[in-house]
Amino acid sequence: MKVIIEGxxxxxxxxxxxxxxxxxxxxxxxxxxxxxxxxxARVGKTFEGPGDLFVAAVPTPAVAEVIKSAFxxxxxxxxxxxxxxxxxVQREVETFGLSEHFCGGHPMAGSERSGPAGARSDLFExxxxxxxxxxxxxxxxxxxxxxxxxxxxxxxxxxxxESHDRAVAEVSHGPQVLASLLASALQQVDEAHLTIAGQGLxxxxxxxxxxxxxxxxxxxxxxxxxxxxLEPISEELERxxxxxxxxxxxxxxxxxxxxNLGRDRIPGKHGSSTREYDQISVVLxxxxxQLALLxxxxxxxxxxxxxxxxxxxxxxPSGLLQLSLPVGKGEETVEALIERDWxxxxxxx
Amino acid sequence: MKVIIEGxxxxxxxxxxxxxxxxxxxxxxxxxxxxxxxxxARVGKTFEGPGDLFVAAVPTPAVAEVIKSAFxxxxxxxxxxxxxxxxxVQREVETFGLSEHFCGGHPMAGSERSGPAGARSDLFExxxxxxxxxxxxxxxxxxxxxxxxxxxxxxxxxxxxESHDRAVAEVSHGPQVLASLLASALQQVDEAHLTIAGQGLxxxxxxxxxxxxxxxxxxxxxxxxxxxxLEPISEELERxxxxxxxxxxxxxxxxxxxxNLGRDRIPGKHGSSTREYDQISVVLxxxxxQLALLxxxxxxxxxxxxxxxxxxxxxxPSGLLQLSLPVGKGEETVEALIERDWxxxxxxx
Numbered sequence: 001m002k003v004i005i006e007g008x009x010x011x012x013x014x015x016x017x018x019x020x021x022x023x024x025x026x027x028x029x030x031x032x033x034x035x036x037x038x039x040x041a042r043v044g045k046t047f048e049g050p051g052d053l054f055v056a057a058v059p060t061p062a063v064a065e066v067i068k069s070a071f072x073x074x075x076x077x078x079x080x081x082x083x084x085x086x087x088x089v090q091r092e093v094e095t096f097g098l099s100e101h102f103c104g105g106h107p108m109a110g111s112e113r114s115g116p117a118g119a120r121s122d123l124f125e126x127x128x129x130x131x132x133x134x135x136x137x138x139x140x141x142x143x144x145x146x147x148x149x150x151x152x153x154x155x156x157x158x159x160x161x162e163s164h165d166r167a168v169a170e171v172s173h174g175p176q177v178l179a180s181l182l183a184s185a186l187q188q189v190d191e192a193h194l195t196i197a198g199q200g201l202x203x204x205x206x207x208x209x210x211x212x213x214x215x216x217x218x219x220x221x222x223x224x225x226x227x228x229x230l231e232p233i234s235e236e237l238e239r240x241x242x243x244x245x246x247x248x249x250x251x252x253x254x255x256x257x258x259x260n261l262g263r264d265r266i267p268g269k270h271g272s273s274t275r276e277y278d279q280i281s282v283v284l285x286x287x288x289x290q291l292a293l294l295x296x297x298x299x300x301x302x303x304x305x306x307x308x309x310x311x312x313x314x315x316x317p318s319g320l321l322q323l324s325l326p327v328g329k330g331e332e333t334v335e336a337l338i339e340r341d342w343x344x345x346x347x348x349x
Numbered sequence: 350m351k352v353i354i355e356g357x358x359x360x361x362x363x364x365x366x367x368x369x370x371x372x373x374x375x376x377x378x379x380x381x382x383x384x385x386x387x388x389x390a391r392v393g394k395t396f397e398g399p400g401d402l403f404v405a406a407v408p409t410p411a412v413a414e415v416i417k418s419a420f421x422x423x424x425x426x427x428x429x430x431x432x433x434x435x436x437x438v439q440r441e442v443e444t445f446g447l448s449e450h451f452c453g454g455h456p457m458a459g460s461e462r463s464g465p466a467g468a469r470s471d472l473f474e475x476x477x478x479x480x481x482x483x484x485x486x487x488x489x490x491x492x493x494x495x496x497x498x499x500x501x502x503x504x505x506x507x508x509x510x511e512s513h514d515r516a517v518a519e520v521s522h523g524p525q526v527l528a529s530l531l532a533s534a535l536q537q538v539d540e541a542h543l544t545i546a547g548q549g550l551x552x553x554x555x556x557x558x559x560x561x562x563x564x565x566x567x568x569x570x571x572x573x574x575x576x577x578x579l580e581p582i583s584e585e586l587e588r589x590x591x592x593x594x595x596x597x598x599x600x601x602x603x604x605x606x607x608x609n610l611g612r613d614r615i616p617g618k619h620g621s622s623t624r625e626y627d628q629i630s631v632v633l634x635x636x637x638x639q640l641a642l643l644x645x646x647x648x649x650x651x652x653x654x655x656x657x658x659x660x661x662x663x664x665x666p667s668g669l670l671q672l673s674l675p676v677g678k679g680e681e682t683v684e685a686l687i688e689r690d691w692x693x694x695x696x697x698x
Contacts, residue, residue, distance in 0.1 A: 167542035180608030193516035196477040208608035216602030223593035244572035253565030259529030259557035292644035299641035
């Protein structure tokens with residue numbers, strides 16, 4: 001596949017690297033010639049003339065113009081983009097009369113990084129790549145965009161442009177707003193109070209570290225869908241504040257229960273619920289080589305670690321590892337670790 | 350130290366185990382004689398008669414009565430508790446005229462578990478333990494409660510009962526309500542939309558998995574403080590919904606920025622910001638023994654891993670490890686890994 005990528009930033013360059021690794025050919029275009037050169041140098045393989053597919057890897061507000069210009073220059077016969085919102089681009093592309101040749105795309109991968117220097121060829125591996133054909137998109141274009149996603153290891157998910165924008169409002173943009181609101185409120189909190197913060201606050205506010213330049217355009221472009229998702233939450237928050245003031249244990253318990261039910265709907269690793277693993281916990285002395293010793297033992301026991309995280313709190317002298325193991329392996333692994341003088345505990349059951 | 354613990358549940362039994370390990374003597378009292386026996390069996394060392402310190406390790410609503418009864422039986426001359434809220438207990442204890450002999454406590458450790466079987470002696474290690482003396486608390490009692498926390502490896506933090514309740518509303522109870530509200534809204538989300546959820550949604554809603562039986566009493570007991578923390582957030586959420594509808598990029602950018610500032614105030618591992626580490630990323634093939642191979646290399650390179658997490662998304666064929674290394678170690682570690690045919694990347698800078 002010959003692909004022209006306009007926008008040699010973090011996403012565009014990563015896509016080019018991934019495509020080249022998969023045997024494709026890539027040509028970069030960027031107003032910033034330094035970026036285009038660096039990206040071309042990183043992929044190596046390039047070509048002259050038009051391509052099979054044109055990818056607009058520019059910020060969402062610029063996508064439609066870039067595609068219109070590429071179409072006029074006959075750079076390709078099929079066009080896609082990587083933007084975070086889809087209905088606005090779709091509408092503009094239809095205005096230009098390009099509907100047949102266009103199929104929107106949105107790889108669910110990203111980072112706080114920018115620029116071609118930090119790009120990575122594995123960025124899309126195992127990630128959902130939402131593809132948003134319109135009723136007018138021609139089959140050849142849809143097939144090419146699907147191939148693009150598959151060739152870089154992504155998992156294509158077909159949605160309409162409208163469903164896509166609702167979905168990202170629900171699973172990404174709305175949560176971002178709430179995390180930023182909560183983190184913002186911490187500005188007024190006494191420093192002594194923050195010293196007793198645990199992992200819960202850190203997890204809940206992690207994405208509040210996101211960059212303004214990335215998020216302000218996303219939030220304003222998809223404002224209607226995000227507002228529609230947040231409005232019932234806002235109304236429910238007002239009701240909950242009433243329940244808190246009234247000390248209404250029943251209503252507050254019901255909130256926690258509904259949270260449990262919603263939480264359980266999020267797919268975990270390999271599309272399955274995290275409940276399907278044995279959870280164990282291991283105390284890890286804070287000195288070099290301890291993880292190596294520990295994972296040597298896992299290797300010896302032939303136990304695969306499905307998930308891992310480290311819990312930490314201020315001043316902690318030793319780390320606490322949380323590990324997910326295949327079902328049935330938890331108890332025996334803990335016993336084997338204790339025999340070897342590790343402090344280990346099962347957490348499930 | 351001789352300590353009588355009333356309540357042989359998860360917290361009380363863990364405290365008993367930690368105290369015994371530190372050389373103390375422990376006696377358990379529990380209405381559930383099976384729990385008391387199991388807890389006693391787990392600590393081994395016990396004593397007869399009164400103790401130096403009495404710990405009420407019962408649910409918060411029962412604390413004051415349990416302490417009054419213990420005082421009448423002369424079980425000790427100093428009394429404390431482990432409850433999640435403090436002003437309500439303080440008020441009741443003062444009503445009984447026990448103020449001098451009482452100093453509240455709240456170890457910031459816990460879990461979704463309950464009962465003595467799952468108790469663990471390292472539960473309090475490195476965790477903040479809030480101690481809430483009143484103006485009337487006698488010095489001997491304050492010293493004993495501080496010793497209790499230190500002997501089990503916790504980090505004593507002194508706050509007034511009122512400050513404690515505000516602090517936990519800000520760093521724990523308020524975030525719990527918001528996480529539960531967000532997760533609850535996921536009940537109405539189309540299943541196809543949830544398949545594109547990333548790590549952000551998982552992190553933001555992790556604590557929404559908490560149990561109703563634990564949280565409903567906490568939220569209703571500390572309702573006024575939690576409401577006071579959430580009210581400005583609720584008002585701000587309404588304003589943000591307005592900005593979203595208006596597509597006000599400037600206001601939405603300001604929200605993200607304020608979130609950055611608040612997020613940066615949360616202390617990380619060893620009390621320092623997470624920014625003080627080099628972040629690297631390593632692709633981990635999904636087969637046994639890979640972590641062992643990887644950490645052997647870290648051992649060989651004498652690099653200490655400060656933090657670790659695994660990123661995963663539905664259908665991911667290989668895991669992506671995120672590692673925090675001491676500053677200055679990121680680049681050389683990535684180079685060393687690439688030399689050994691690992692796919693590794695620096696994430697900082």
